[in-house]
Amino acid sequence: MKRKSRINSNTLLLLITIALFIVMYAIGCVIYHEKGFDHLQTFLNILITNAGLLCVACGMTCVMLTGGIDISVGSLIAMDCMILAYGMGVKGYPCIPLLIFVLVIGLVFGLVQGFLVGYLDIQPFIITMAGMFFARGMTAVICTKQLSITQDANALFYSWANYKIFLPKFLGYLNSKGKLQIPFIRPTVLVALSVVLIIFFVLKFTKFGRALYAVGGNEASAKLMGLNVRSTKLKAYILSSFLCSIGGICYSLNTMSGSVQQAVGLEMDAIASSVIGGTLLTGGVGSVFGSLFGVLINGTIGTLVNTNGKLLSSWANIATAALLCFFIILQSVFALVKERKS
C-alpha cells in the first residue's frame, strides 16, 4: 500500500504551464523593455486579441475531457462572423436578434454533432471534420467577399467593439512620449473570463462536469456506475459549439469583418492551448485554468514575435510546435513515472 501524499502529477503539469508562462513573459519584459513589452496594456492586449480563442478553448477542454475532439470550431467561428457581417453590414439587420440567432446556431450545430457522436457512436474526429467542411462551405455560400461591419451599418455593435473598460487610475503608466496611459480592456475580455469562471465551476461542482471526467477516465466503468454516457457526450458537444459561438461573437467584435478565410486553423490553436494547459488527448484529465494559461502562452508567443518586428510571423508557429512537443513529452514522462511507481 502506497500512501505517500505526493503532489498530484496533473497539478504539477499545471504548475509547470503557469511557471512557463511567467518565465516567458518575464523574458519578454527584459528583452523588449524598450518597446514597452512590460506595460500592463501589452498583457491586456493579449487577452483582448485572444478572447475568442479562450472561449473556444474552454469548450474544447470539455470535449477533450470526454476523450473526444471538436475540430469544427474554426469554421464555425468563420460562419458566425460571416452571418454577423452579412446580416449587419449587407442586410442591415439589428444586432441583438442576429446575436441570438448565432448562439442558437451554435446550439443546433452542437446538438447534431453530439447526437452523432454520443448516440450513434461515430468517431468524433470524423463527425466534427464533416462539421468543419459544412460550416466553411456555408460561410462561402453566404458570401465569398470580405465583408466588414462599419459604424454606419450598426452603431450599437460598433460601439461595443470600440468600448474601452478602463482599469483603476493607479494602474496607469507613462508611455515613451511621457503621456499618462490608463490600461483598458474590451467587453470581450469580460465575456471570455466569465466563461472561464463558469466552466471552472461547472467542471468542479456539477454532476455534469464530473461526469465528463468519468467518461474520459473509463467509459465502460462510467456506464456501469450508472452515469448516462451518451447524454454526457451530447451535452459536451453542445457546450463546445455554444461556447464557440460566444467566441465567434467576440471574434467578430475584434475584427468587425467576415470572410471565408477567417479563423482558419483556430481549432488547432484551441487544441494546442488545451494540451499545453495539461489536458490529455485521451481524456479524463485537464482543467480550464490550464487552458487559460495555454491560451496566454499561445498569445505571448505571437506578441513576442510581433514585438520583435524582424522575425517572420511563422516563427510563432514553430515556437508553438516546440512547446507542444515539450508538453506532450512531459505528459508521457509523467505517465511513465506513474506506471513505474504503481
Added chain:
Amino acid sequence: MEDQILLTMRGVSKTFPGVKALDNVSITLRKGEIHALMGENGAGKSTLIKVLTGVHAFEEGEIRLDGFDEPIINHTPIEAQKRGIVTVYQEVNLCPNLSVAENLFIGREPKTKLGYIDWRKMNKLSRELLKRLDIDVDVTQTLENYSLAIQQMVAIARAVDMDCKALILDEPTSSLDENEVSKLFVLMRHLREKGVGIIFVTHFLEQVYAVCDRITVLRNGEFAGEYTVAEMPRFKLVATMLGKDVDDLDSIKPEGCESNCDEIAVEAVGLGHKGTIKPFDFHIRKGEVVGVTGLLGSGRTEMVRCLYGADHAQSGTLKMKGKVLKAKAPIDSIKSGMGYLPDDRKADGLISELSVRENIVLALQARQGVFKTLPLAKQYELADSFIEMLHIKTATRETPVSQLSGGNQQKVILARWLCTHPDFLILDEPTRGIDIGTKTEFQKLILKFASEGMSVVFISSEIEEMLRTCTRMCVMRDGEKVGEIDGEMTQEIVMSAIAGGEEK
C-alpha cells in the same frame, strides 16, 4: 420474512453471436439471504448478472422484482439501480482518474443547498464509509494510486452504501486477502439481517460455506439446480458444477525438486528497490517451485517485480545460471529466459481485440523478434493445445479475447507465459478467478513443467494451493523478506509465519 421472494428470473436465454451463453436459466432470490451463484469459467454467471442489470438485452424469459406487478426489464444499469438492484461487476469498474471519494459518490454526489457538489461533505462521508470497512486510504487521492485490492474494496463500498433491495457481487473476493474477505463477510451478514438479498459469485468453495444460504449452479449456460447449502456437501457441489466427478484435489502431492537437481537457476544477493522492498537474498534451483507468501501489501508482488526487472533494482546482484544479469527492461529478462505473469490482468493487458491465438503466442513471438514469425501451423498447434489443457472456453481459437468470460481471459494470459517455456517463470496470483476444476489442472501442469526443469516462483493468496505445489516458501512482511519455510509445511505453520509477531 425468511421465504419472501425478492427477485426471480425465469427461463432466461441469451445468445451472443455463435455462443448460447444462457439457455433457459432461472434463479430465485429471497429477502435476507445470501445466494451463491456457482459454475465453471464461462458457465454464464456474469452474463446472467449483466442481463439482469440491463448491460445486455436478453431474448427470452422474464424478470420479476418485489414491488412491481408486471415483469420488469432493465435497459441500463441506471434503471436497475433505481429499482434497487445494485451491482459490483466482475472486473473493477471505477474511474482511475477520479479521487477515491468521487468514485464512491459519482452519480449521487451530496449537494449543497444551492445545488452544487459539496466536496467537503463528500470527502467526509467517504472517510466515514471507508472507516466502517476498516480501509485506511486518503480519499482525495486519485484511485489509480491504490492497489487492485483497495480498488475492489472501494467498488464494494460504493455498492453497499447505496440503498438497495438486492446486492449483486460478481467475484468480489478474487483480489482480496483473507482479512479483507472477512471484513466483507461481516458486511454481507449485516445487510442480510436488514433484509437485503445478495447474489454472490465466487470460485472459492470455503467462502460459499462460510456465508451463503443457498446455491444456484449453472453449467454451460444451463440451469443445473438450486440447493440449500446444508444439503450440498463440497464434493457434490463440485460434481454438479463440472457435471462429472473429479479426482479429489488432494490427490496431487508436491514432488518438486526431488529430481535431486542441485543446479542453482537464479540467485539474488541483496537485491532491493528503494521504497518498495528492502534488500533480500533469494535462490531457486532448477526444477524447483518456490512460493512467496504474506499478506496483501506485504511486498510479495514487489519482490518478484524486482527479480524480473520490472522495478529496476538499486542494490544487489542477480545471477541467472551463474551469470550476472543486468536487466534494464523486461525485454532483457524475457530474452534471458524469464517469464512473468503480473497480478493485474487489466494493466498488463490482454489485447482485447486480438484473438485467443494471437494473445497466446504474443510473448513467444516477442522473444523471437518481429522478423521471425512463427509459422501459422505452429501457432494453431500451440493455441489448440493450451485451449485444451487449460479448458479455455472459447467459440474458436480466433475469437477476440474480449468475448471470453473473466476466468477464461485469465487462462489466456496464463497460456501466454506457459507457452514461452521459460527457464524461470514468475506467477503472481495466476489462478485468480479460475474455477476449481482448472485450478487442479493448472497445478498439475506447473508440477509437470518443474519436473522438466523449469523453476517457478508462485504467489497465491490461497495457501492450500501453494502447499500443494511448492517445496519451499519465502515469507514476506511489511516490504521485507522475513524468512523461509521448508521441510514440513502445513496451513498452520504458514499462517503463523505470515502473521509473525503480531498474532491476534
